[in-house]
Amino acid sequence: MWAIAVKEFNQLRRDRRMLAMLIAIPLLLLVVFGYAASFDVSSVPTVVVGPHAAAVASRLPTLLEVRSTDSAQNRDDAVAALRDGTATAAVVTAADGSVRILVDGSDLFAARAVSAGGNAARLPVEVLFNPDLTTSVIMVPGLIGIVLVFVGTLATALGVVRERQAGTLEQLAVMPFRAWQVFLGKVVPYFLVAVVDTAIVVTAGITLFGVPFTGAVGTFTLGVLLFLFVTLGIGVLISTVSQNQGQAMQLAMMTLLPQVLLSGLLFPIASMAAGVRWISYLLPLTYFIQVSRGVLVKATPIGALWFPLLMLAVLGVVVFGLSVLRFRRDLAPKARS
Amino acid sequence: MSWGVIGLTVRYGRRTALSDVSLRAEPGTVSCVVGGDGAGKTTLLRALVGAAPISSGVVLRPATTAIGYLSAGTGVYPDLTVRENLDFTAQAYGLRERKYRGLLERAGLADVWDRLGGELSGGMRQKLGVTMALLHRPQLVVLDEPTTGVDPASRAQIARLIAAAAADGAAVVFTTSYLDEAERAGEVLVLDGGVGLTEGGPDKIVAEAQGQVWAVAGRPERGFAWRRADGWRVWSAEQLPGMAAARPDLQDAVIVAALQHRQRQEAA
Numbered sequence: 350m351w352a353i354a355v356k357e358f359n360q361l362r363r364d365r366r367m368l369a370m371l372i373a374i375p376l377l378l379l380v381v382f383g384y385a386a387s388f389d390v391s392s393v394p395t396v397v398v399g400p401h402a403a404a405v406a407s408r409l410p411t412l413l414e415v416r417s418t419d420s421a422q423n424r425d426d427a428v429a430a431l432r433d434g435t436a437t438a439a440v441v442t443a444a445d446g447s448v449r450i451l452v453d454g455s456d457l458f459a460a461r462a463v464s465a466g467g468n469a470a471r472l473p474v475e476v477l478f479n480p481d482l483t484t485s486v487i488m489v490p491g492l493i494g495i496v497l498v499f500v501g502t503l504a505t506a507l508g509v510v511r512e513r514q515a516g517t518l519e520q521l522a523v524m525p526f527r528a529w530q531v532f533l534g535k536v537v538p539y540f541l542v543a544v545v546d547t548a549i550v551v552t553a554g555i556t557l558f559g560v561p562f563t564g565a566v567g568t569f570t571l572g573v574l575l576f577l578f579v580t581l582g583i584g585v586l587i588s589t590v591s592q593n594q595g596q597a598m599q600l601a602m603m604t605l606l607p608q609v610l611l612s613g614l615l616f617p618i619a620s621m622a623a624g625v626r627w628i629s630y631l632l633p634l635t636y637f638i639q640v641s642r643g644v645l646v647k648a649t650p651i652g653a654l655w656f657p658l659l660m661l662a663v664l665g666v667v668v669f670g671l672s673v674l675r676f677r678r679d680l681a682p683k684a685r686s
Numbered sequence: 687m688s689w690g691v692i693g694l695t696v697r698y699g700r701r702t703a704l705s706d707v708s709l710r711a712e713p714g715t716v717s718c719v720v721g722g723d724g725a726g727k728t729t730l731l732r733a734l735v736g737a738a739p740i741s742s743g744v745v746l747r748p749a750t751t752a753i754g755y756l757s758a759g760t761g762v763y764p765d766l767t768v769r770e771n772l773d774f775t776a777q778a779y780g781l782r783e784r785k786y787r788g789l790l791e792r793a794g795l796a797d798v799w800d801r802l803g804g805e806l807s808g809g810m811r812q813k814l815g816v817t818m819a820l821l822h823r824p825q826l827v828v829l830d831e832p833t834t835g836v837d838p839a840s841r842a843q844i845a846r847l848i849a850a851a852a853a854d855g856a857a858v859v860f861t862t863s864y865l866d867e868a869e870r871a872g873e874v875l876v877l878d879g880g881v882g883l884t885e886g887g888p889d890k891i892v893a894e895a896q897g898q899v900w901a902v903a904g905r906p907e908r909g910f911a912w913r914r915a916d917g918w919r920v921w922s923a924e925q926l927p928g929m930a931a932a933r934p935d936l937q938d939a940v941i942v943a944a945l946q947h948r949q950r951q952e953a954a
Contacts, residue, residue, distance in 0.1 A: 516759015523735045523757075524778045525750040 366591075370599050374606070381610045384622035390462040392619070393452075396430050398422035399442030406440070412466050413438055413450075427451055431477055433653035434643060438463050448472055454479030455646045457487050458617050478563075478647045486561070489554035490641035491614040494576065494634045496550050498605055500543040501580025502587065506597040509535050509588035518679065528677040536581050543580075547573055551645075564644030568651045572640035575661035579633040582669035589675035608634040636660045687748075688712045689734075689826045689857050694743035696729050696880075703729040706743070707882045709875050711826060711857035716848060718868040719861045720940060721877035727861040728758055730877065731830050734859065747826055751779060754824035754856075756832055760815035764804030768795060768814055771803055772821060779822035786821060792850070793817045794843050809836040816844055820851050827851050829860040833867060845870070865937040876940050883943040888936045895939035896946060897921055901932035910945050914938075921945055 361367060392414040397406040402418040409415060416436055419426070427439035431453040438459070439451040452463040454476040461482060467474035479486045512518045512535070521531050554560035562569075583604055591597035609615070611625065612634035618626060629635050636657035643649030643657075651658075689711040696704040704726045711717045711734075719727045732738035734747060735755045747753060755761070763771055772786050790796045793813040798806060806814065816832050829848070833841045845867065852858050860871075868874050869888045876883040876891065884891050900920040905911060906929070909922030919932060921942050934942065 515762075515764060516757055517761050517763055519732070519737050519757045519759070520755065520761035522737050523750065523753060523755045525780075526778065 366596050366599055370603060373603065377607065377610075380625060381607075384625040385611055385620075386616050387620040388458050388616065390459050390617060390620055393438045393459045393463055394436045394619075395438040395440060396422075396427060396436040397440040397442070398424070398427045399440075400444050401442035401446065401448075402440075405442050405448055409440065410466055410470065412462060413440065424449075424451075428477065432647045432649055434639065434647075434649065435653075450474045452476055453647070454482055455487060455642050456617065457482060457484065458620070483559070485554075485558040486646060487642065488614075489550070489558055489560045490645045491612075491634075491638045493547055493550050493554070493573075493641055494612070494637040495609065495614070496546050497543050497573065497576055497637070498580050498608055498634060500539060500546055501577050502584040502604060503598070503601040504542070505536060505539045505581050505584025506587040506591065506601050507594050508539060509585060510591050510594050510597040513588070513591075513679075514593050522679075529673075532585070532673060532676050536585065539584070540577060540581060543577055544573070560645060562645050563648035565648075565651065568649075568654065569641070569644040571651070572637060572644065572654070572658060572661065575658060575665055576633060576637040576640075578665035579661060579668050582665060582672045583633075585672035585676055586668060589672065589679055608632050611635075613638055633661060633664050636664075687746075687825075689746045689748065690717075690859075691730065691734055691746070692744040694730070694733060694745065695741045696726075696733055696738060697741045702880055704733070704880045707875075707877070707880070709734075709859070709882075709885070710873060711859045712872075713825065713857045714852055714855050715872040716852045716858045716860070716870070717873040717875065718871035719859065719875045719877060720863070720865060720868050721861075722944070724879070725877040726880040727877055728830055729880075731755075731828050731859065731861060732757075734826075735828050748824075751822070752825040754819035754822065754827045754851075756812075756815045756819040756829040758830045760811050761818060762803040762806070762811050762814050765802060767800050767802055768806070769799055771814060771818060775818045775821050781822055786817070789817050789821065789847075792843070793847060794840065809840040812836050813840055813844060813847075816847055820847060820856075823851075823854060823856070825856060827856045827858040827860075829858070831861050831863065833862060833864060841867070865935075865940060869936045874936070876943050878944045878947050881947065883947050884939075891943075892934055892936055892939045895934050895942045897923065897942060898925075899932045899934040899938050899942065900925060900929035902926075902929045904928070912941055 393412055394416050395413040397415055397418040400420055402420045406415045406418045424441045427441050430436045430439055431451060437453045437456050441449045441451060450463060450467045450472055452460045452474060454460050455478050460476050464474045464476065476482060555562055587597055587600045591600060607628065611629045612632050613629065618629045621629065639657040640654050643654055690709045692708050694704055694707045707730060709717060719730060721727050729738055733740050733745060735753055773784065776784055795810060795813055798810060803811060812832055816829060819827060819829060832844050848858055848860065862868055872887065874888055874891055875885045884894060900922060901917060902920055903917045905918055906920050906926060908926065909920040911918050911920045919938055920929060
């Protein structure tokens with residue numbers, strides 16, 4: 350028994366990735382559940398519109414964090430602000446002095462907090478986009494992202510590493526292929542599988558869970574393509590630093606876990622501690638969820654989604670660029686002949 | 687046009703894997719690289735086909751479309767059938783004709799046409815790897831230990847495939863641990879510790895072996911000795927009791943070259 354334990358420790362000592370994972374994952378879970386895992390909503394970005402906007406804004410509870418007041422705007426402007434994501438709640442004042450609170454139902458926890466607060470203050474609250482506050486309507490658009498991360502990152506990484514492990518990557522390097530041809534040849538099948546998977550999940554979400562598809566198909570497709578651009582890049586990048594499928598699997602899980610926990614899929618980003626929240630803004634899934642929920646649930650137009658789409662494009666260029674460079678290095682040694 | 691390497695040096699960080707090594711591969715001939723474990727055989731072949739970075743020297747090789755390469759890992763996809771492996775290679779080299787029945791029969795693989803690469807025995811996998819390397823009739827064929835772990839009958843089949851490729855005009859370079867295979871090559875390069883010890887035809891290498899090789903029945907007490915089927919061989923300047931002068935073969939000559947090299951290194 351002792352001999353096996355000593356051997357195991359020696360192997361573990363040399364498996365730096367496994368060691369890093371054994372230390373990083375408990376730390377990550379501690380940080381996430383300590384600072385990020387909170388369903389409590391303490392402030393909701395709010396716009397106040399209508400003739401009595403200024404007067405009402407000063408009397409609102411602290412939960413509704415007033416971002417702007419505009420007495421010239423009306424209910425339509427308030428709905429547009431919620432649809433575009435510039436605010437989560439809107440207080441609409443009417444000429445007769447009545448007040449109505451609108452809240453974005455795609456932000457489940459904020460909507461529940463505002464509804465509870467409104468009821469307590471005896472103010473009418475209207476939940477938009479997801480009036481029944483159904484969880485699946487919010488989760489399915491996020492799960493599309495998880496599926497894309499799974500296929501894009503994990504399957505791609507394993508597919509490329511399998512080639513290295515079988516010793517056939519060197520064979521490919523000597524065959525009359527250019528590095529980009531090998532790269533695309535490896536990536537395109539997973540890209541197509543991911544596209545098919547997306548279509549299946551969206552169809553299942555609509556038919557089985559009643560998830561609406563209210564926005565433009567083109568905007569959603571653009572979001573999917575940009576997000577796949579990033580996840581496939583991460584997959585290839587992982588494969589270039591992994592010697593075997595086990596290592597690739599470990600690294601893929603280390604990229605998957607923070608995305609599941611910190612992207613806003615489960616816990617509202619606004620409720621996370623500032624020290625953890627910045628990590629969310631580095632994760633591609635954070636931006637994909639904004640696009641996916643925006644288009645599917647709220648019919649957010651492309652003009653209002655420019656920032657998450659741009660961030661996906663930037664992350665894609667950086668990650669894909671790095672992966673291409675590393676992949677080229679693997680395939681083409683700096684030979685001088 | 688002849689292929690090969692001239693004054694090739696390959697370094698991985700501070701470690702020198704090959705130092706000033708030269709090898710010629712003429713069309714229609716078979717060149718063989720021999721040496722012990724870690725001698726630099728695989729590095730030489732990888733540099734020759736462009737899969738390893740070179741630090742200095744010259745590599746002469748044709749375009750990638752005219753190179754056939756069997757890497758140390760056989761290059762066979764375990765999750766593709768024999769046919770699919772060959773189809774992929776044919777497609778990669780732009781071959782329109784997909785008639786490899788004759789080649790497969792020569793390799794003894796005709797009956798395993800639809801079997802997965804991973805389900806083949808080690809020897810069959812090696813033969814499939816060689817077949818894939820030869821499929822597009824390359825000008826330069828580079829095979830890394832094509833017969834290691836292969837049974838004698840399969841070794842003979844691989845030898846026939848290699849000879850046929852050379853007869854077809856290809857320059858063939860292969861590494862081996864079996865010196866009886868090297869004896870049949872036109873040109874032999876002996877490597878040790880990344881250095882070329884001797885090169886030339888097998889007869890030339892044997893003729894140039896320096897010092898005297900003796901045959902003795904039991905293990906001698908002095909001198910450098912190695913076991914052979916019929917007793918022991920000793921490399922020694924003096925004749926001791928029970929020793930008879932032996933006519934060295936390629937195996938003896940390669941061992942003598944390695945011993946001389948180590949002596950020179952120790953003296954330096």
